[in-house]
Amino acid sequence: MHEMSLVCSLLDIVEEYAGRHGFSRVKSIRLSCGSLAGVEEKALRFAFEVASKGTRAEGASLELEVLPIVLRCLACGAEGVSEDFPSACRACGSSETVLAGGTEELRCEDLEVDEVERPCA
Amino acid sequence: MPVINVVRQVLDSNDRIAGGNRALFDEKGIYVMNLMSSPGAGKTTLVEKTIDALKGRYRIAVIEGDIQSTHDAERVARHGVPVVQINTGGGCHIDANMVREALPGLPLDEVDVLINENVGNLVCPAEFTIGENDKVMILSTPEGADKPSKYPLMFHESSVMIINKIDLLPYVEFDIVKAKADALACNPELVIIEVSCRTGQGLDAWVEWLTTRVETFRKGRA
Ligand SMILES: Nc1nc2c(ncn2[C@@H]2O[C@H](COP(=O)(O)OP(=O)(O)O)[C@@H](O)[C@H]2O)c(=O)[nH]1
Ligand SMILES: [Mg+2]
Ligand SMILES: [Zn+2]
Numbered sequence: 001m002h003e004m005s006l007v008c009s010l011l012d013i014v015e016e017y018a019g020r021h022g023f024s025r026v027k028s029i030r031l032s033c034g035s036l037a038g039v040e041e042k043a044l045r046f047a048f049e050v051a052s053k054g055t056r057a058e059g060a061s062l063e064l065e066v067l068p069i070v071l072r073c074l075a076c077g078a079e080g081v082s083e084d085f086p087s088a089c090r091a092c093g094s095s096e097t098v099l100a101g102g103t104e105e106l107r108c109e110d111l112e113v114d115e116v117e118r119p120c121a
Numbered sequence: 122m123p124v125i126n127v128v129r130q131v132l133d134s135n136d137r138i139a140g141g142n143r144a145l146f147d148e149k150g151i152y153v154m155n156l157m158s159s160p161g162a163g164k165t166t167l168v169e170k171t172i173d174a175l176k177g178r179y180r181i182a183v184i185e186g187d188i189q190s191t192h193d194a195e196r197v198a199r200h201g202v203p204v205v206q207i208n209t210g211g212g213c214h215i216d217a218n219m220v221r222e223a224l225p226g227l228p229l230d231e232v233d234v235l236i237n238e239n240v241g242n243l244v245c246p247a248e249f250t251i252g253e254n255d256k257v258m259i260l261s262t263p264e265g266a267d268k269p270s271k272y273p274l275m276f277h278e279s280s281v282m283i284i285n286k287i288d289l290l291p292y293v294e295f296d297i298v299k300a301k302a303d304a305l306a307c308n309p310e311l312v313i314i315e316v317s318c319r320t321g322q323g324l325d326a327w328v329e330w331l332t333t334r335v336e337t338f339r340k341g342r343a
Contacts, residue, residue: 002245038244106131
């Protein structure tokens with residue numbers, strides 16, 4: 001699954017930052033992605049558990065913030081969060097809505113680590 | 122406990138490699154297409170038809186990533202163009218690194234158009250750019266019209282959606298109006314072309330779209 005590719009790239013990022021800042025363990029990793037980004041949270045967690053074994057991120061907790069679907073209405077211009085896609089505009093009922101949020105790629109926001117040798121590297 | 126701010130796309134490294142591929146394609150003047158769909162929607166068939174229609178005009182090469190059928194690369198090679206098969210090792214998409222590793226197998230100095238047939242999958246390929254000019258997706262009528270609402274990302278990322286197998290419209294339940302409306306809601310700029318690779322209907326419109334894209338790319342470089 002592509003979750004494995006995502007996790008491998010994530011572990012590369014962890015190593016890159018470990019080299020830069022000098023930490024030995026990661027306690028938690030904060031991630032975000034759009035709810036329509038095709039990231040399966042369960043598969044992601046499982047892939048992380050498997051792939052992080054023996055790395056400095058082993059045992060770290062993953063916090064995934066799922067960003068909502070946002071629709072923009074072509075009829076009235078309203079933009080707002082929606083439960084579903086596709087769906088009608090909440091403000092005016094028009095079905096002429098386009099996706100304005102919810103497809104954001106998986107992003108690594110920050111890492112909580114044990115101690116940092118070079119905080120501002 | 123200290124927190125290190127990262128704020129980076131996890132697929133950043135894929136994007137960087139894709140950027141490297143793109144730079145190479147630009148240097149060589151190669152227009153690159155990333156062809157995606159569910160298994161069996163007609164990717165390989167469209168590749169074959171496209172080669173036949175354009176091979177007098179452009180030098181075409183193909184990277185074959187589809188693992189649904191081992192015959193795809195052979196089918197394409199029979200049309201007289203260079204083909205490299207990517208082994209995704211069971212993976213559900215091709216990524217920028219796989220394409221980079223496949224490139225030495227192609228005579229890049231003698232290629233105008235490079236077609237990448239992605240793995241049959243409507244989800245994962247949409248996330249991995251490979252350095253393409255356009256993502257092209259196929260939706261085939263037997264798949265049903267609910268695909269854009271179920272898998273919006275691919276529709277969001279694609280430049281064009283080909284609705285294939287329209288010869289089957291009388292026999293399958295496919296609400297083409299809904300499919301188009303939902304696809305456009307994912308991406309208002311999406312170009313939609315209805316074709317049948319079986320009867321040939323609509324293929325001229327597809328070939329015209331592609332030719333225009335290739336020519337625009339070439340003019341931009343000149
Ligand atoms: N009826 C019909 N069948 C098609 C059409 N295009 C492709 N097919 C058939 O669909 C099947 C899968 O096509 P293929 O190109 O291998 O799909 P891929 O898995 O996406 O590469 C083959 O049996 C094709 O002959 C079409 O326009 N109409
Ligand atoms: Mg195929
Ligand atoms: Zn509205």
